[in-house]
Amino acid sequence: MARLAAFDMDGTLLMPDHRLGDQTLATLRRLYEREITLAFATGRHALEMQWILNNIGLDAFLITGNGTRIHSMEGEVLYRQDLNxxxxxxxxxxxxxxxxxxxxxxxxxxxxxxxxxxxxxxxxxxxxxxxxxxxxxxxxxxxxxxxxxxxxxxxxxxxxxxxxxxxxxxxxxxxxxxxxxxxxMGCNKGSALAVLSTTLGYTLQECMAFGDAMNDREMLESVGYGMIMGNAMPQLRAALPNLPVIGHCQNQAVSHFLTHWLDTPNLPYSPE
Known part of the structure; x- marks a missing residue:
């Protein structure tokens, strides 16, 4: 059972018009109600992500700038790294x-x-x-x-x-x-998620992650449950051939997968 779920934004949670779908928001709330810790792991800036969190009304940890910053649910900086x-x-x-x-x-x-x-x-x-x-x-x-x-x-x-x-x-x-x-150097979403999971008392094997680009590679290959989007960069799918591929962000595939995982975990999953 995953205790922490980490999500890339662009090409993963966000649809091609760069918006969060209603189904996706509803499913994220279901995870939160099940006491699964949420983390958004993105290349976007912390200032933008804090605005998004406030707007959608969700409590989540933030891994921003592709791992250069980690923020707590209260906005406290837990980790930071800058370019030399x-x-x-x-x-x-x-x-x-x-x-x-x-x-x-x-x-x-x-x-x-x-x-x-x-x-x-x-x-x-x-x-x-x-x-x-x-x-x-x-x-x-x-x-x-x-x-x-x-x-x-x-x-x-x-x-x-x-x-x-x-x-x-x-x-x-x-x-x-x-x-x-x-x-x-050494800064990526995977290394940041390792810091966050240790801080929270979780192992990476208890983490689930979703992504679509090469900046998600370290995160996806380090967790117990790594999921690649159907619209992912070909380079990512080639680099991680053993990870399952779900549907397209256009169809809110993360929500589709998580609904199956929450409601019928014992049945085989098939992308929409």
């Missing part, structure tokens, strides 16, 4: 051969240097927005993570460049096909 200032300095001040836009996150919010409407579409539910800033003047010690948004093939070439320069000083991962993230 030397790494932030290199990424922000080097010339990279890429057309991707660059985005910086810290405790104050989301900063970028060009006004782009596209990235805002993922935040229509919360209204969370970036602030325009001169990123080269941003203090290197005030950077939690850096994201590049652009064409996937372009980002793959950029990843090679970043790997050559940064080596083992940063963790690079795709949180979506069009989003490459530069994170503190």
């Amino acid at each position: 200032p030397e790494v932030a300095e290199i990424v922000l001040h080097s010339k990279w051969d890429t057309q991707a836009s660059i985005h910086v996150f810290n405790d104050s919010g989301w900063l970028t240097d060009k006004a782009l409407p596209g990235p805002l579409q993922a935040h229509v539910y919360s209204g969370f927005r970036y602030r325009l800033a001169d990123l080269k003047r941003l203090p290197a010690h005030d950077v939690t993570k850096i994201c590049f948004l652009g064409d996937h093939d372009d980002l793959c070439r950029l990843r090679i460049q970043l790997n050559e320069v940064l080596g083992a000083r940063a963790h690079l991962c795709f949180s979506a096909m069009d989003c490459l993230e530069v994170l503190p």
